[in-house]
Every structure is written in structure tokens, then in C-alpha cells.
Amino acid sequence: MQVTETLNEGLKRGYTITVPAADLDAKVNEKLTEAQPEIEMKGFRKGKVPMALLKRQFGQRLLGEAMQEAIDGATTKHFEESGDRPAMQPKIEMANQDWKEGDDVHVTLSYEALPDVPEVDFSGVKIERLTVEPAEADIQEALESLASNAKTFKTKKGKAAKGDQVVIDFLGKVDGEAFDGGAAEDFPLELGSGSFIPGFEDQLIGLKAGEEKDVEVTFPGEYQAEHLAGKAAVFECKVKEVKKPAEATIDDELAKQFGAESLDALKEQISGRLVQEYQGAARQVVKRQLLDQLDDLVSFDLPPSLVEAEAAQIAHQLWHEENPDVQGHDHPEIEPTEEHKKLATRRVRLGLLLAELGQKEGVEVTDAEMTQAIMNQARQYPGQEREFFQFIQQNAQAQQQLRAPLFEDKVIDVVLEKADVTDKPITKEELQAEVEKLEEI
Template sequence: MQINQTQSDGLKQAFSVTLPFADLEQKRQARLVELGRTIRLPGFRPGKVPMSLLQKRYGSAVMAEVADESVNEATRQLLSERGLRPAMQPKVDLVSAGEDKDLEFTLELEVLPEIEVPNLGEITLTRLKAEPGDEAITQGLDNLLKSRRKEIEVTEERPAAQGDAVVVDFVGRIDGVAFEGGTAQDVPVELGGAGFIPGFAEGIDGISVGETRTIKVTFPAEYGSAELAGKDAEFEITAKGLKQFETPVADDALATELGFEDLEDLRKFIKDRLQRELDSEARQNIKRQLLDALADRISFAVPPSLSESEFTQIWNRLEEEKKAGRLDDADKDKDEDTLKAEYRAIADRRVRLGLLLAEIGQKNGITVSNEELNRAIFQHSMMYGARQQEALDMFRKNPQAAEFLRGPIFEEKVVDYVLELAKVEDKPVTAEELAAAVAADAEG
């Protein structure tokens, strides 16, 4: 095998490789001999087919197979001998091949950079520690009670009051024209509840069954539909029914009905659930701190193909958000060139951090076990509810789909490893302070 390096430009490498025809022919003859031992042709006993006939019938196909395998083998050998780690699948192009000719091909690739892992023990982080207060636990219990309340039809003639649900038909219009999605029948609207645009439920407070009202509202500027966001609208609303809610009492009997020993045991369950949510937020915050600290300590070059792939994903999502009218306020007034420059920098950062975490994991033997992957598959499939078994079958039939779950597990394990080495100081905070820190992370 003859190798000639034709490009060495940063992380971009290119080679011209020549494989002697004599070597390929030797492999072809060996493959034809092997084929002749098993092939069955009319008029010949197994193992007695003349080589000339095998050559005539199968020579070209076998040579193509040998050439393909030889190119793959030569590529692996070249990468191994030169210690090259491709960032993505190398590009291989055949230059020349054929009867009595050497096989020549070119190999182009981007290699991973040399990554120097910073001193992880020098990283200083603050872990925010929050606990749910009695008010939050009581609110959690109230939400549970609300989810178990019963609807009771109101038969007496009276105006709708706060806490009631009015069953209505409505038609929404903008500038006198009905708009898509603005018409519905038999919709329950809870007075004082959430879920409708501001002013809608307030506009039917005191309405009576059989009454029709026209109210004016304004869609929020951040409304999900760009066609409606910020627009003034009128709704013609007819009340068809009235319901009130009967909420169960929080006592030991209810707790027992729900499978708990008593009310105190139920409150403990709610507290534990809230604590898990707070711990998850704290984890999100300290992980952000860690990634920021790592990003400040690394500056190696990023393979252009990986950066471009990451940027394309980010930009496509941004375009979708823009089309739906959900673009962040911070981005709305920026021109496209500015946005692209900022998000290319974000793409570079993500790729750089991903490569660093992969390097840390590889050097320290961090892997994802099959048990961990199977557990993640099961948890992920639970999101599909009644279609859980269908999701599990999909993962079993498509192993590549399961690999998408391996990456996040690996990343979290590497983060755990680095947190063990870093200097972490615990800081007690309120749940509100923790939420504010997480919100600031999202904005940053």
C-alpha cells in the first residue's frame, strides 16, 4: 500500500492511497478458490468447477467485493498507524480501478483535535440547596384535591359565580371575520381558572344559562399563533349550562383511599415529590455552572463539520420558533447576520464541551451499561402512556433509536464524575431563589 498525504490543514487531512493490483488479484484468486469448493453448476460436481469458468462468471463481481473490502481495510490501517481519530465518517472517492490496474482512491477527513483536560480539582462551584416549605406542600395538597373534585350540575336559576364552570358555545372574530380555531361548542370555562386568554373568563362572570354576550379581548403578544398574537378580537358567547365543583376534604380517610397511612403520610409524599423537583432544578443549575467553568478553560479547535451540523440543528429550531411567533425577545430585533454569528458561537461551544466530556469519559473508563440503557428505554417509553408497549417494541426493532438515549446518560455520568473532583460548596436558599437562579440560567 502506497500512501501520499495531499492535505494537512489544521484538522483537515487528505490522502491518496494506491493498492497494488497484484495484491488484489491474489485475494480474488483465493476468494474464487473458496467459492469453487461450494458452488454448484450444472454438469460439474461440487469442488470440480474449472477456475477458468469461475473466473469468467464471477471474476468481476468478486474483484468488486475484494476492492471494497480492501479500501475499507486500508482506511482502517491508515487511521490506526497515523493515530487519526475521525470527527465524522471519512469521505472515500475511487480514482482508478479495473483489470490489470492498481486501485487508487482518495481519503478526506476531519480529525478530532488534541484535547487537554483541564485540572478538574481547581473548579469551584456552588450547589444551591432548597427545601419545600409548608406553604408549597399545602399548595401541592390543594392541587391534588382539585384534581379529584367532582362536577355537579347546577339546576337552580342563578348567575355564574367565581369557582363555577360555564358550558358555552363561542365564535371569535377579528375585524368582523371569524378566524380559524376561534369557534367551539360545549366548552367548560371555569371562572377564576386558567387556560383561556386574559379577559375571556372574566367577560362571562355573572352570565346566566341561555344568555348571549359579546366580549372584547386582546390576545397576548407572546400567544402561540403568530397570526393572533397581539390582535384585538370579539367573542360571541352563549351560556348553555352551569356546573359547580365539590372538592374532597383533606383528611385521613382521603389519604387512606389514595393508598397512604394517614394525612401526614400523604403530606410527606407530596413533600418528597417537591424535593425531587427542587433537587432537579439544583442539578440543572450546578451543571450549568460546571459547563461554564469548563468552557472557560478550553480553547481547542472544533472540527468544521461537527460545528456546521450543530449550527444547522440550532438554526432550524430558531426558524421554527420565528415562524410560530415564539422568538425570544432578545433575538427579535437582531438581523440575520448577527443571529447567525451568535448561534455559530453557541454551536462551537456545544461541540467543544461535548468533545471534552467525551474525552474525560474515555480517559476515565466511563461507560453506559446495558442495564442503564434498558432502564432509560423503559422510562422513556412510559411517556407514551397506552402506547408504551409499542414504544418498547420500536426500541427493540431499532437499536439505533436506543443509541440516542445513550448520549445523555453518558453525559450525566461524566458530569457526576467531574462534580466529585470539583470543589463544591453547598448554599441553602429558598425555593424562590433557586427558581430565580434557574430562570437566569435559561436567559443566559
């Protein structure tokens, strides 16, 4: 087998691989000899089928296997010996399209090699790590927001109005017969909430405590209970209490509505949540500072195919953000702009740099970290968590999409340890301004 270089320009590589016909024939014979003892054929005892007959029967298929194995082996050996790492899937093609059995096999191998990433001197990297402590006013603002969302009601006299809550007993009937799930006692219903069948709540407006009314409605045609869909029903209702909305008080009772034992405990929870939010936002600002400086520190050739693929992905993603109603790929061809290509160049350069740094520092994403990431993502699909886990387990690309940001963040942490980092206390408003700057870039 012979490998001949045909192209070496920048990161582009080209080779011709020649596999002699004699080597292929020897490989076929080796496979037949290995399989012969187990082969049975009519007219022959097991293991006694003549080699010539075996070759006529299985030779073509084994020749194809031998050819593929030879090419794969030569390609693997080439990358091991050259040290090249292809940027994308290498292109392998038959050079002699009119090949026939007995001819040598000539294939072409072409690819773009990943570049050598230069060493980086981090001594000049200076980072301001932003720190924000929740102010009492921030905690109070969050409490007031919780109070405004915590609806409470207090008993009132007079007629029920839209927005009031009525406590009712009801019994639903279809064709005069009660149906399963159509009855309840002391049921709290906010009028105007739309939580009941259309038209139900409106018919209770104007009733007082102690009054009764037959509410007549028709179940929607697409109702979840198919045996009730589209049918007329009568609900015998008795109003037991009418309540009006009451403004929530910021006290221990409010805290208990949100699972805290006391108001002080709720304040601690809010403070902890705000700290996490501020740290997350500050982390993005610090990360941008670091990446901007790294981008200025290093310069090396980039594989054009990687830049082109990244630019196309950026253009495609931004187009869909601007056209959210369009699903899938049923849209005009999207041409990357110079701005897309500029951003792609930065991303590819930094991606290769961080990958190289991570490899040198032995950075790895643990199984526990991956499991936690999958669990966090699965929460976005309530009721379908098991299906999501199975999808991730069976999809290598989806696993890589989850692993990549985890790996990047761990490399960022390694680099920050080497950089000159100083803490800079700022206010919440100043942090928000910094985050808004990131969104404008």
C-alpha cells in the same frame, strides 16, 4: 498497497491509497480457489470446474468485492496505525474515474480528525451546590392545589344546573331497540363536562331527583362505534339524585382520593416530590456553573464539520420552536446565524471534553440504566409501550439519543467529585430565579 499523505492542515487529513492490480488479481484467485470445491456447473463434476471458466463467470463480481475489501482494510489499518479518530464519516472516492480491469486502483481518503483534548486542572473549579428544603407553606400550597382539583359533590334539593352532578339510570335505544353499552344504573354525570354525546347533558338541566325524561340525541358521524355513527337515539333517563359541587376539605378523606392512607402520609409524599423537583432544578443550575467554568478552562481546535452540523441542528430546532405548526422539513432553507455558530462551538468543545473525560474515567452507561431510561420515555406513549421498545431496539440512533444524556450526567458527577463544591441553602423563590436565568441564556 501504498498510502500517501496529501493533506495535513490543522485537523484536515488527506491520503491517496493505491491498490496494485496484481494484488486484486491475487485476491480474486484466492476467492475462486476457496470456492472451487463447492461449485457445480453444467458439464462438469462438483469441484472440477476449470479456474479460467470460473474467473470468466464470477471474476467481475469478485473483483468488486476484492477492491472494496482492500480499500476497507487499508482504511482500517491507517486509523489503527495513525491513531486518528475521524470526526465524521470519512470521504472515500475513486481517483482514476476511467479505471478498467488490469489497472491499479487509486482512491482518495479525506476526513477531519478529532483533536487531542488537553488535560484539565480541576483545582480551580469552585461550585455552589444549591439546596432547598420544602417549607411548610410550600406543602400547604400543594395541598390546596390538590383540594381545588379534587371535585366532590354533595346532595342538594331542587333542579339540576350546569356544573351539578346527577346520578342517573339510563337505557339507550336506536329505532326502538336497545343496543349494547347503552345502559347503566347509578351513573354519576357532571353536567357540562362534555363526557357524553353532544346535547345529552344539556337536556338534563332543570330536572329534579325522581324525574324522568327521554333524551333525544344523534351520534356523531365519526363515532367510535361504527354501527351507531350518525344514528338518532333516545335515552330513557331517570334522575335519582342531584348533587352540587362541594369544596374539598384538606383531611384524611382528601388524602385517600390521592392514594395516601392519611393526611400526614400525603404531606410526606408531597414533601418528597418537592425535594425531587428542587434537586432537579438545582442540578441544572450546578451543571450550568460547571460547564461555564470548563468552557473557560480549555481551548483546542475543533473539526469545522462538527461545528457546522451542530449549528445547522440548533438553527433547525429553534426555527421549529418558533413555527410549531410546520412539520417535517417542508420549509425554506434555514441558515445558521453567528449566534447559532457560537453556541455550536461551545457545545462541540464541551461535548468532546466530556467524552474524553468519560473515557479516561471509564464511565459507562449500564444496561439497567438504559432500560430505566427507555421505560421512562415509553410512559409518554400510553398503550404503545411495546412498539416504543421495539423502535428503540431497532434504531441505533435513538439508542444513542437516550444514552448520551445519561453518559453526560455521569461524567458531570465525576467532575463534581474533583471540584471544590460547597452547599448553599436558598429559598424556593431564589431557586426559581436561578432557573429563570438559565432560560434567558
